[in-house]
Amino acid sequence: MAGKNPIRFTDTTLRDGHQSSLATRMRTEDMLGLAERLDNAGFWAIEVWGGATFDVTHRFLGEDPWERLRTLKKFIKKTPLMMLLRGQNLVGYRHYPDDVVDAFVKYTADCGMNVFRVFDALNDIRNFEASFKALQDCKKQGLDVHIQAAVCYSLTQRRMGGEVFTKEYYVDFAKRSEAMGADSFCLKDMAGMVSPYDAFELISALKAAVKIPVEFHTHYTSGQGSMSYLKAIEAGVDIIDTALSPFALRTSQPAIEPILVTVEGTERESAIDLATMIGLGQDLEKVAPKYRDFLDTSKMSIIDTGVLLHQIPGGMYSNLVSQLKQADALDRILEVMEDLPRTRKELGYPPLVTPTSQIVGIQAVQNVLFGRYKMITGEVKGMAYGLYGRTPAPMDKEVQKICLKGYERGEEPISCRAADEIEPELEKAREATKGLAKNIGDVLIYAIYPTTGLRYLKWKYGVEPVPEEVKPIELDRIKMQDDVYNRI
Amino acid sequence: MAGKNPIRFTDTTLRDGHQSSLATRMRTEDMLGLAERLDNAGFWAIEVWGGATFDVTHRFLGEDPWERLRTLKKFIKKTPLMMLLRGQNLVGYRHYPDDVVDAFVKYTADCGMNVFRVFDALNDIRNFEASFKALQDCKKQGLDVHIQAAVCYSLTQRRMGGEVFTKEYYVDFAKRSEAMGADSFCLKDMAGMVSPYDAFELISALKAAVKIPVEFHTHYTSGQGSMSYLKAIEAGVDIIDTALSPFALRTSQPAIEPILVTVEGTERESAIDLATMIGLGQDLEKVAPKYRDFLDTSKMSIIDTGVLLHQIPGGMYSNLVSQLKQADALDRILEVMEDLPRTRKELGYPPLVTPTSQIVGIQAVQNVLFGRYKMITGEVKGMAYGLYGRTPAPMDKEVQKICLKGYERGEEPISCRAADEIEPELEKAREATKGLAKNIGDVLIYAIYPTTGLRYLKWKYGVEPVPEEVKPIELDRIKMQDDVYNRI
Ligand SMILES: [Co+2]
Ligand SMILES: [Co+2]
Structure with a gap:
């Protein structure tokens, strides 16, 4: 009641x-x-x-x-x-x-x-x-x-x-x-x-x-x-x-x-x-x-205690680890973890959520591997320019200047609403999907995800066969896996 | 701080x-x-x-x-x-x-x-x-x-x-x-x-x-x-x-x-x-x-919500299921779940913890399968007699009488401390482990677990070889299992 x-x-x-x-x-x-x-x-x-x-x-x-x-x-x-x-x-x-x-x-x-x-x-x-x-x-x-x-x-x-x-x-x-x-x-x-x-x-x-x-x-x-x-x-x-x-x-x-x-x-x-x-x-x-x-079963713990200590979402931390692994520099993880709050502060304290967590994380890795802001990603330049909107705190003026030096859209950051800088795209999407898209829903799949969207539309309308790995798994298959595992 | x-x-x-x-x-x-x-x-x-x-x-x-x-x-x-x-x-x-x-x-x-x-x-x-x-x-x-x-x-x-x-x-x-x-x-x-x-x-x-x-x-x-x-x-x-x-x-x-x-x-x-x-x-x-x-991975859920609904500990519930399966009567689980609170009340509301949860559960299953108190386990008779101590609430007088009818120790329940009814056992344990036990610790292992305890003492003192399944697993073996599983 x-x-x-x-x-x-x-x-x-x-x-x-x-x-x-x-x-x-x-x-x-x-x-x-x-x-x-x-x-x-x-x-x-x-x-x-x-x-x-x-x-x-x-x-x-x-x-x-x-x-x-x-x-x-x-x-x-x-x-x-x-x-x-x-x-x-x-x-x-x-x-x-x-x-x-x-x-x-x-x-x-x-x-x-x-x-x-x-x-x-x-x-x-x-x-x-x-x-x-x-x-x-x-x-x-x-x-x-x-x-x-x-x-x-x-x-x-x-x-x-x-x-x-x-x-x-x-x-x-x-x-x-x-x-x-x-x-x-x-x-x-x-x-x-x-x-x-x-x-x-x-x-x-x-x-x-x-x-x-x-x-x-x-x-x-x-x-x-x-x-x-x-x-x-x-x-x-x-x-x-x-x-x-x-x-x-x-x-x-x-x-x-x-x-x-x-x-x-x-x-x-x-x-x-x-x-x-x-x-x-x-x-x-x-x-x-x-x-x-x-399901992530890599750890026995079902909670991520690291997030309590360093306020870095678990997914972001694993991304840092895999980037460093690719650069054969996993031993520098502690340096990256130390740099991260600093880089985040310099970039105006973006919340660590998709996509800003990736943007900040990649820049922190580059700051450690190549020297601070020696290499700057396009996303960080875009953020410095204002393409994602206004950051919660102002960016560090020096860092912003370095990021925008020679930037294609201009060296002065914008202060308007970010989307005011973006050209319309819907008509182009209609054009690109002509003959395939049957409604605005199809067009929007393409507009948001051009590559995988177009591939999906081809599956949907039988232009290309649906690959096996996209099809559902049956419960029978699960049972078979279990039987094999239990015999190992 | x-x-x-x-x-x-x-x-x-x-x-x-x-x-x-x-x-x-x-x-x-x-x-x-x-x-x-x-x-x-x-x-x-x-x-x-x-x-x-x-x-x-x-x-x-x-x-x-x-x-x-x-x-x-x-x-x-x-x-x-x-x-x-x-x-x-x-x-x-x-x-x-x-x-x-x-x-x-x-x-x-x-x-x-x-x-x-x-x-x-x-x-x-x-x-x-x-x-x-x-x-x-x-x-x-x-x-x-x-x-x-x-x-x-x-x-x-x-x-x-x-x-x-x-x-x-x-x-x-x-x-x-x-x-x-x-x-x-x-x-x-x-x-x-x-x-x-x-x-x-x-x-x-x-x-x-x-x-x-x-x-x-x-x-x-x-x-x-x-x-x-x-x-x-x-x-x-x-x-x-x-x-x-x-x-x-x-x-x-x-x-x-x-x-x-x-x-x-x-x-x-x-x-x-x-x-x-x-x-x-x-x-x-x-x-x-x-x-x-x-680790129990039989369910995706990591909590046992059933316990919220019927206050039956998860382990006890699985015991009921496996008992009914053995009796080829799994379809009667709902009847058992209904009988359980009644049986528990009649037995004086024992807390559902080892060993009382098993005692109550088995009796509830027998009550459903054979008729109420048509078959009575030795443990329930012992509980009715007072061998486990005093139950939190008094037992149902009628049920207690049925349980104790012709009971080997007597038809009248005891009201003294349960252990007052038990003969000393330490000297017998010393006798039984003579020549094997080297200290009181060894004797106590036998006194508490005569069968497995004696077997353990034989392993400990090299009288019998320690079986393979008792030895620790190495991390290498885990890695090998993973490799095999990932190839299935
Ligand atoms: Co959410
Ligand atoms: Co406990």
Whole structure:
């Protein structure tokens, strides 16, 4: 029985759940057995799309991302569907022009998407403008869309505070989001670094500052996730993001089941039925073995304690290691780890999230291997120029000058909205896919991922055969592997 | 820097950590690389012995359990060593006579054990008497021992309360423990069922009721473990039990690392160094692959949500399933799950812990398969007679009468301390091991485990060869397995 102020849940099993724990490999066919029961469970929203799913479906699974969305919409009719939208990056890794953003957002809404969670890797709120505008257009057309602004939680020290990412920084961002027309606000802790008492303090402040609902999204990565949710619930957070236990914990969201029992008997008690969640989890276990090879089993520990010490997301750390290995310089990892905070500071403290974590990481490696800013990547030059937007803190003036020396677009950084610098691309994409694309969805696959998108369209329309490795694995094959392993 | 009232930690990595996650298989040789650094870390205690380790060392590892203790004591000199003692069951699965208890406790203290955590499966405090008395003798002899009384946390419904296991039940037990001379008190939640707000309420009550330090031991099993620790810390608990992250979570203890960061900046901040813990975890990861085959990977989920629903520990549930499978009656599992609470109530609500969980489970299966109490196990008859002690609630009078009808020891249940019914056994054990046993430790191995104990003594003294399967696995072999698997 729900309490006076029940905590609401967004279920992430079908998006962030398998993206975080199984490299986004879950196929639509394996989602359908759960979809209707998820719809009836009483979630605030069900996250099913966006993030890496658009990339992985068409690249590795031979699935049409739009078809996945339309199919799920047939089964999930009552509960709002949610997607993660990387602001001007949409579901890709670079800034797209406004015409592509506009077409993408509107077609996604047409296919049945409801809650658009929009974030920007630099927390430059101007990078929300194009998608917010498109969403407001959708509303005017009577589409049932909900605009959620998300801020990336970032740290420059072990706990919240320091020079840049203060409580006031997030509160200010929330207020500006509300003023821009956001229907709700999300504290997005993609690396699982929010500490429980910081969650309490920050959620309390956010609740006091804005009228729109506040949602909290964290990952279990550092092992603090469920404790942070508990303190956020005590601070009055409206919605939290959880996954069914088989796809929860590790680097994914905290699991819903223990939280349901925890809040029983309090005013935050949820009406969601524990037995229903457990039944869904049992069914999820039945298909899970198909994806087990994507589970990271390299370590016994299921949490990443390193992230507590140096605030470097686990994925970023492994990237540094593999870069250094390629350069045959793994022995310099400690130097890189020391350089990294310095490079990050010089580059204006970008949050460490896709793609900024890669950009900062690669530059730190080059700073160590070749001397500081002797080699500068194109991405760092672009960031110095302003192509990704405004960094949370100003860049170091000297470093910025070095980065922009002889830069093709100009030596003076821009101060306008980044996308104002990008030419429209939609017409070119229509041209390039003429005779192959049958609708704007096809065109957008190409517009966002030209190489793998075009290859996918050829598979889709039978121009090229679908390769074996893209086809689903059968449970029989898993059983056979087990039998062989047990005989070794 | 420690706060005003720092939370203290017992590290369980070398006992409950691997007992819970790796079937107790960690070998002494792999502990030694960590031992000195653990000793310097600032733990309240380090749990290294007791529980299942005595059984597994001599049975599966070909290791002398006493030798393990003496070896660890050489490396861990400053921090108190802790063991788990099953009251009159010592480190076995049945009640031993007082002479064996006395000799066991005293020899263990001689070998360097400090903190004896004593519990009883029925929470019959009279089953503490013999071991407490032996420990008090040790104190008189100047040995550095600490008596910790532990109560088994048990539930008859989803959350604390109901007819039997109320807050008052635990508080009363703590007061009686203190009066009996316990130096500290432990709330022992072996199935990981304490819910965070119940932890807050119960720990608050315990802290108000007794003067001795209160320790809280839980398991991550249900996914509530770290949240429960957080609320217990807020309620003023003195000590919590954690493991290094590689051997933490799953069915083991919560991990220490995220808790250290969580309490930073509060008055419960610990002086234990995070970087030291992470370094120890990294070294533990290096030996962990040797034991990976003991990790339960049958499910994707790393928590057991079923325990939230029906309060049946995961291990007990799998036992029920395998019993029913053997009887070719797996289709009756739901009936058994329904019968179980009824049978448990009739048997006086024993906590579901070794060995009572097995006793209750087997009887419930027989009740379903053959009719209620048509077949009665010897253990249930013994429990009805009082051989395990007093049950938390009285047994159902009718059921007790049926159980004792024609019982060999008598049809009237006893009301005295259970061990008063058991004849001394130590002299017989000395006789049986004559010519083989070289000290009281050897005799005790036989006294507690006659069959496997005698076999072990023969290995130890070269009377029989040590079989291959008892020898340690090398890391090279793990690498070879990986290579083969990757080629399948
Ligand atoms: Co996420
Ligand atoms: Co335990």
